[in-house]
Amino acid sequence: MAQQAYVRETADSGSGPERRRDRFRRRLGRTVSGWRGDRRIWRRGIVLAALAVVIALVMLLHAQIPNAVGNLGSLTETFLPWLGVFVPVLLVLGFVRRSATALIAVLLPAVVWLNVFGGLLSDKSATGGDxxxxxxxxxxxxxxxxxxxxxxxxxxxxxxxxxxxxxxxxxxxxxxxxxxxxxxxxxxxxxxxxxxxxxxxxxxxxxxxxxxxxxxxxxxxxxxxxxxxxxxxxxxxxxxxxxxxxxxxxxxxxxxxxxxxxxxxxxxxxxxxxxxxxxxxxxxxxxxxxxxxxxxxxxxxxxxxxxxxxxxxxxxxxxxxxxxxxxxxxxxxxxxxxxxxxxxxxxxx
The missing domain is CATH 3.60.10.10 (Endonuclease/exonuclease/phosphatase)
Incomplete structure (x- = not known):
């Protein structure tokens, strides 16, 4: 009987990676279940959502930012690709705040960044040339x-x-x-x-x-x-x-x-x-x-x-x-x- 219990325990425990995946699934399941019953997920994270929208608008409308004051438009355009760094930051903060509003809003700058700069991520080099x-x-x-x-x-x-x-x-x-x-x-x-x-x-x-x-x-x-x-x-x-x-x-x-x-x-x-x-x-x-x-x-x-x-x-x-x-x-x-x-x-x- 003791031997059967040992075999059952060993089989259920699985390998190290499998145990980690199981723990992650259980935690994710508990998080989702907790969010389902939380009506505040739509009211929290309004500031994060607003920041996401602002970042997306800057990427979309950077050409409209005036240069009259401190060449702000050119300064923004010089480091424009780096605005994408804020996307994963806002994503993490949205999860921490348990805000569905923020998480949905983060999709906007992510899509805009990929539309503007996604083409640069692919390798367009070829062979040949003289x-x-x-x-x-x-x-x-x-x-x-x-x-x-x-x-x-x-x-x-x-x-x-x-x-x-x-x-x-x-x-x-x-x-x-x-x-x-x-x-x-x-x-x-x-x-x-x-x-x-x-x-x-x-x-x-x-x-x-x-x-x-x-x-x-x-x-x-x-x-x-x-x-x-x-x-x-x-x-x-x-x-x-x-x-x-x-x-x-x-x-x-x-x-x-x-x-x-x-x-x-x-x-x-x-x-x-x-x-x-x-x-x-x-x-x-x-x-x-x-x-x-x-x-x-x-x-x-x-x-x-x-x-x-x-x-x-x-x-x-x-x-x-x-x-x-x-x-x-x-x-x-x-x-x-x-x-x-x-x-x-x-x-x-």
């Missing part, structure tokens, strides 16, 4: 420019743009990259290195008073392409002034005009734009060019800050060229991550 390009803000205070140059060369890129070059660091980059890139040019604080011949090199005036943008014609085996390199002015978030981006916005408009006036049909823009593709202030550029990350990347491709990337402000954009794949490169001595893309020129119009 030109690999990369861009990297190397940081003026980079403690290891030689190592950074080696890392960039090891990426296999055919064309590399570097931003935030200092007078002292330029010879280091030139020497380290010389073995990989036969052609290069530096204008102000930006430079372009290429395995293919470069002509028509010139500075691009982005209304700063000093040079932080350039263009060159790169002659690849598949044809000529206009390559632009740009480093937009930095932006800051200040308590009194808000999101100080006026100079960046002015430079973006000037860059957009230069690209629009470009005679060559195939164009690539490489650089640190100090703004994301959601930021309306970059419309002069983004309205006429495609982001390789959005078209052929996987995920958001955040590039800054390198220690914990929160925004994609380093961009590779194209016009008249077909993006094939896009990715970020490993961290160097800079506070930005390098970004790279593979494009197809031969089949582009």
């Amino acid at each position: 030109l690999t390009v990369a861009t990297h803000n190397v940081n003026a205070d980079n403690p290891d420019p030689t190592g950074t140059a080696r890392d960039v060369a090891a990426s296999g890129a055919d064309v590399v743009a570097l931003e935030e070059l200092t007078t002292a660091a330029v010879p280091v980059y030139e020497k380290t990259l010389a073995a990989t890139y036969k052609y290069h040019a530096v204008e102000g604080t930006v430079g372009l290195w290429s395995k293919y011949p470069m002509t028509g090199v010139q500075a691009v005036d982005i209304k700063l008073g000093w040079t932080r943008a350039m263009r060159a014609t790169v002659t690849t085996p598949e044809g000529r392409i206009a390559v632009y390199v740009a480093h937009m002015p930095s932006v800051r978030v200040k308590l009194a002034a808000g999101f100080t981006a006026r100079q960046r916005d002015k430079s973006a408009n000037a860059l957009g005009e230069a690209i629009a006036d470009e005679k060559l049909p195939r164009k690539i823009l490489l650089g640190d734009l100090n703004g994301t593709m959601n930021d309306r202030a970059l419309n002069a550029v983004t309205s006429q060019m495609r982001s390789t990350q959005g078209a052929a990347g996987s995920g958001f491709g955040f590039s800054w800050p390198a220690s914990f990337p929160m925004a994609r402000i380093d961009q590779i954009m194209v016009q008249g060229v077909e993006p094939v794949s896009s990715w970020t490169l490993p961290q160097t001595g800079s506070d930005h991550l390098p970004v790279a893309a593979r494009v197809n020129i031969a089949t582009s119009s």
